[in-house]
Each structure stands twice: as structure tokens, then as C-alpha cells.
Amino acid sequence: MIRCDELVDDLFPHLSELLVERVFVKCGTVHVVARTRDAEVACPGCAVVSNRVHSTYGRRLADAPVGDRPVLIELTVRRLYCKNVRCPRRTFTEQVEGLTVRYGRRTPAARRVLEAVAVALGGRAGIRLAAVLHTRVSRTTLERVVMALPDPDWTVPKVLGVDDFATRRGQHYGTKPHLDKRWAEGHTNAIHLHAELQELGYRGSDQTISDYLRPRRRRRIRVAAPAPPGVRQVTGWMTRNPEHLSDDERRKLTSVLAHCPELTAPMSTSAHSLRSPQHAPAGTSKTESPPCAPRMCPDSAHSPLAWRRTGTPSSRA
Ligand SMILES: [Zn+2]
Structure with a gap:
């Protein structure tokens, strides 16, 4: 034999913190009239406790x-002074733990049912199923319920394809590091790079390789080339004293x-003249450039401009 109050506790465990004053059926709906305890x-x-009542008002929660x-x-709650x-x-x-949230018009149990319907069906099909569930x-x-749900946790993939790469955290997998390495070495032909990647197991198209390299071509990225002086x-x-370098x-x-x-x-002459101005040849000032600066070098491949074009010092020198 089970007592009636025990049955109510089993059917309405989320109402255990309330004082239930009346339960009645009206127009096919079960009404539970309750209020919070004092x-x-x-x-x-500020987390300071209080029981000084300012006023009370009623809330209606669908369960x-x-x-x-x-x-x-039909719940009566208190507004308290801090x-x-x-x-x-x-x-x-005041809020009832496990039952009410600010501005909420459904109990957690009713909201869980609605979330399941919204995720499974949504739209008009969800409306029809929700009507069956009263x-x-x-x-x-339903759209708002789905949008309010937290994002699902990320799962770690067990198998990675050769083209998988994670832009998150800057991590890359598969054959893409090979592309970066070959690009830094000066190999920029997408067709040739595609052939190399196929030997490494790549099964994608050369268009994918071309798309991957396109931003680099636009920005003229030199991955490993140092900036020329x-x-x-x-x-x-x-012109400086070598000991000061x-x-x-x-x-x-x-x-x-x-x-x-x-x-x-000319460097040794210029440096000597600058370190010893009193010995400088007539007509040579301290601010004059050396006779052969890189920009004036007869071989244009020696100039810093040529380095900037090739990314490495010219081998013709
Ligand atoms: Zn306060």
C-alpha cells in the first residue's frame, strides 16, 4: 500500500520545495496551486540572505x-528586500531551484520535452508532435529553443585523411607541410607540386593545390627568405669601425x-677616412657615401633590390 502523499512526491518531485495548496482539474488541465515556503x-x-518580503505575485508554469x-x-513567489x-x-x-528560472514559463521537465521535439523535428512537424504531448x-x-541549446562537445576524430588540416591552433596535418616546405624552397608550380604530393599519397586534384597556394601568390609570401639589408x-x-659592429x-x-x-x-678607405677625419682626402666630407654603395654597384644582381626579387643573394656574384 502506498500513501497518497508519497505518490504525490513521486509524481511531482520538483514540487517538494513548495507548499501545495490545491490541485484541481479544469477544462481538462491539471492545476496545481502552490507557494514558496517562508x-x-x-x-x-550580493548573496546576503533575506526573508523581508516586499510583495508577492503569481507565476504560471507549464509542466x-x-x-x-x-x-x-500556479505559483506564488515573493519579492524580497536585500x-x-x-x-x-x-x-x-526568489527562484525555486530546479523549477523556475528568470522569465521562464516552463518547468525544466516541460522544457526538456520541447527541446527533444525541436531537435528531432522542428518546424510544423514539431508543432504537431508537441500538440500530442499537450x-x-x-x-x-521551437526555433528559439534550438538556438538556446549549448553547442555539442567536439569529438576527436579517429582517422584523418591526407587532406585534413586544422586551422585551429595553427596545426596542420597530411601533405600541406610539404607544400609549405617546397614553396619556401622556391618551387611554386602547382602542377609539379601536385605530382610530388601524389607520390606521397595525395588523392586530391591539382585545383585544390592551386587554391591552397593562391593566397601566397597574391601576398608574395616568402616563408623562409630573410629580409635583405x-x-x-x-x-x-x-663606414663604421669594425670593432663596433x-x-x-x-x-x-x-x-x-x-x-x-x-x-x-672603397670600404676600407671610407672607413679609415671617417674614423680619422683629419686624414680624409680634400673634398671628402663625413657624410659622403662610399664610392661603391650597393645601389651603385655595376652588377645589378648585387643590389638589395635584386635580393628582394629573388629572395636570396644572387649566385652570379
Ligand atoms: Zn543584494
């Missing part, structure tokens, strides 16, 4: 059907002179 409630703004009948909960004088909220409305909704309500930089290295500057200057040996002789 307990202290924490303010949502999951029982006995093939829709259920409507006791914290520093809290920006002067009053607040829930009257519109198409836009400017004329002003090289002139500075040549850093290791990096000395290495770069050595590289410049190796590719353009015509600069070696």
Missing part, C-alpha cells in the same frame, strides 16, 4: 503532462662583401 533566500547580487493531461502550476545597503539591488525575486507552441518558439644599413656597416652585423657585412667584392677596397 525561508531565507540569498540575494543574486510535463500527467495522466494524459496538461499540467499548469538587507545589504551596499548592494545595487534594492529588491529581488504542449502548444509556435514554429518560432637596405642601402643605408650596408653603408652604415661599411655586433656579431650579426659583422656576419651580414661579410656576406654582402662576399657577393659584391667590388665594395671591399
Whole structure:
């Protein structure tokens, strides 16, 4: 034998925190009239508890059907004063945990039913199924329910194809790193690169390779080419005391002179004259450029401009 109050607790476990005053059936709908208990409630703004009542008002919540009948909960809730004088909220409305949310007009149980219908069917088919479940909704309500759902968790794929690559976190898989490497080496022909990738197992079309490389062609990306030194930089290295150059500057200057040996002789003369102005030849000022700056070099391949075109120092020097 089961007692009636135990049966009510089993059928309406979400109402256990309420004082149920009356239950009746009207026009085929089960009405549950209830109110909250006179307990202290924490303010949502400052968490200070209060039981000082400002006013009460009624809320109507649609619940999951029982006995093939829709259920409507007529709930009386309290608006309370916040006791914290520093809290920006002067009053607040109590919420029943597991039953009400701010502005909500359905219980969590009823909302779960609606979410399942909206995800499975949505639209007009969802409206028809919801009507069978004693829930009257519109198409836009079903859309709102679906949009309010959180995004599903990402799953880790077990198998990756050769073309799969993750732009997230900058990670790349498959054959795309090979493209980056070959592009950095100066190989930009999509047909040739496509043939190389096919030997590595790639099964896509050459158009895919061309599409992948197109942004690089537009931006003229040089993945591995260092920026060439400017004329002003090289002139500075040549005219400064070598002892004052850093290791990096000395290495770069050595590289410049190796590719353009015509600069070696005037560099030593110019540097000496600048370090010892009193010994400078007549008519030579401190700000004069050396006789052979990179821009003036007779071989245009030695100029920094030529480097910028090729991405590496010219091999003709
Ligand atoms: Zn407060």
C-alpha cells in the first residue's frame, strides 16, 4: 500500500520545495496551486540572505503532462528586500531551484520535452508532435529553443585523411607541410607540386593545390627568405669601425662583401677616412657615401633590390 502523499512526491518531485495548496482539474488541465515556503533566500547580487518580503505575485508554469493531461502550476513567489545597503539591488525575486528560472514559463521537465521535439523535428512537424504531448507552441518558439541549446562537445576524430588540416591552433596535418616546405624552397608550380604530393599519397586534384597556394601568390609570401639589408644599413656597416659592429652585423657585412667584392677596397678607405677625419682626402666630407654603395654597384644582381626579387643573394656574384 502506498500513501497518497508519497505518490504525490513521486509524481511531482520538483514540487517538494513548495507548499501545495490545491490541485484541481479544469477544462481538462491539471492545476496545481502552490507557494514558496517562508525561508531565507540569498540575494543574486550580493548573496546576503533575506526573508523581508516586499510583495508577492503569481507565476504560471507549464509542466510535463500527467495522466494524459496538461499540467499548469500556479505559483506564488515573493519579492524580497536585500538587507545589504551596499548592494545595487534594492529588491529581488526568489527562484525555486530546479523549477523556475528568470522569465521562464516552463518547468525544466516541460522544457526538456520541447527541446527533444525541436531537435528531432522542428518546424510544423514539431508543432504537431508537441500538440500530442499537450504542449502548444509556435514554429518560432521551437526555433528559439534550438538556438538556446549549448553547442555539442567536439569529438576527436579517429582517422584523418591526407587532406585534413586544422586551422585551429595553427596545426596542420597530411601533405600541406610539404607544400609549405617546397614553396619556401622556391618551387611554386602547382602542377609539379601536385605530382610530388601524389607520390606521397595525395588523392586530391591539382585545383585544390592551386587554391591552397593562391593566397601566397597574391601576398608574395616568402616563408623562409630573410629580409635583405637596405642601402643605408650596408653603408652604415661599411663606414663604421669594425670593432663596433655586433656579431650579426659583422656576419651580414661579410656576406654582402662576399657577393659584391667590388665594395671591399672603397670600404676600407671610407672607413679609415671617417674614423680619422683629419686624414680624409680634400673634398671628402663625413657624410659622403662610399664610392661603391650597393645601389651603385655595376652588377645589378648585387643590389638589395635584386635580393628582394629573388629572395636570396644572387649566385652570379
Ligand atoms: Zn543584494
